[in-house]
Amino acid sequence: MQLKKSAIGLSLVATLALLFGGWFLYQKMEIEEPIRAEIGQMQSATLGNLEISKDKIQIDVTVTKPDAFPAEYRNLLTETQKVAGEKKVVIDIDNQSTAMNDIWQSGQFVFTEAVELHEYSRIPALVEQWKKGNQLDEASALMDDENIYVYLKKGTEDFYTIIPRSIEKEVTARA
Numbered sequence: 001m002q003l004k005k006s007a008i009g010l011s012l013v014a015t016l017a018l019l020f021g022g023w024f025l026y027q028k029m030e031i032e033e034p035i036r037a038e039i040g041q042m043q044s045a046t047l048g049n050l051e052i053s054k055d056k057i058q059i060d061v062t063v064t065k066p067d068a069f070p071a072e073y074r075n076l077l078t079e080t081q082k083v084a085g086e087k088k089v090v091i092d093i094d095n096q097s098t099a100m101n102d103i104w105q106s107g108q109f110v111f112t113e114a115v116e117l118h119e120y121s122r123i124p125a126l127v128e129q130w131k132k133g134n135q136l137d138e139a140s141a142l143m144d145d146e147n148i149y150v151y152l153k154k155g156t157e158d159f160y161t162i163i164p165r166s167i168e169k170e171v172t173a174r175a
Contacts (some may be wrong), residue, residue, distance in 0.1 A: 027052055031083050033061065040081045044068035048094045057087050062094040063160045066151035073105050073149075073162070090151060093160045100152045100159030103134050115148065123148065 002055055011149035023168040039047045039061065048060035057080060063069050073091070080089045107130050114122040123141045130152065138153040 004156045011037050031057070035080055038076055042076065044072045052087075055087055056057055057084050057089050058090070059091045060094050062090065063151070064148070064159075065159060066138075066140060067142070069160075070144055070149045074144065074146075087094070093162065095151075095158045095160035097159050099157045100154065103130060103136070103152055104150070104161065111150075111163075115165065118166075120148070131140035 015121050032050065035050060035057070037045065039045070039050075039059070042061075044065035045061040045063050048062050049058070050060075051058040058061045059076075059080065061076075077089065077091060080091075109124060111123065111126055114120065114126065114139075120143060123143070127139045127150065129135065134154065136152055136154045138151065138158075140151045142149045143165070146165060148165060150159075150163065152159045
């Protein structure tokens with residue numbers, strides 16, 4: 001009788017190890033590796049952190065080339081959503097200097113007003129005012145059909161944010 005209990009116990013442990021080992025191997029090979037490869041190909045950002053949970057994929061990146069990032073961001077989001085299945089994909093930007101965030105916060109009311117009123121042509125002038133008023137080395141705002149990308153930099157301090165556009169009641173160019 002003792003031999004049967006140990007055989008059953010060993011069989012259970014082996015089955016569980018195989019089951020969970022297979023699940024972890026699947027996560028690693030079919031989800032994590034393709035995402036890491038996609039980020040590795042990016043010229044405009046580097047991977048900070050990648051966490052894959054049961055219902056979410058959290059990707060933290062540091063933007064290195066703000067002008068090229070929007071196109072690569074859209075591609076990363078598309079490719080990640082392909083491998084994510086039902087999981088929610090969240091891409092966070094690590095460029096969040098406190099000093100630059102303060103500048104962003106101080107001008108956010110006027111910026112948000114321009115976005116909410118769909119007066120996007122005001123945004124470059126607002127960013128230029130921030131640049132001159134705060135003696136920034138760089139300040140830019142880029143836009144596509146889905147988002148507005150804002151970058152601020154002074155010395156080694158930088159800030160990058162992605163603002164989703166409201167597509168409701170908005171005229172967009174179709175390519």
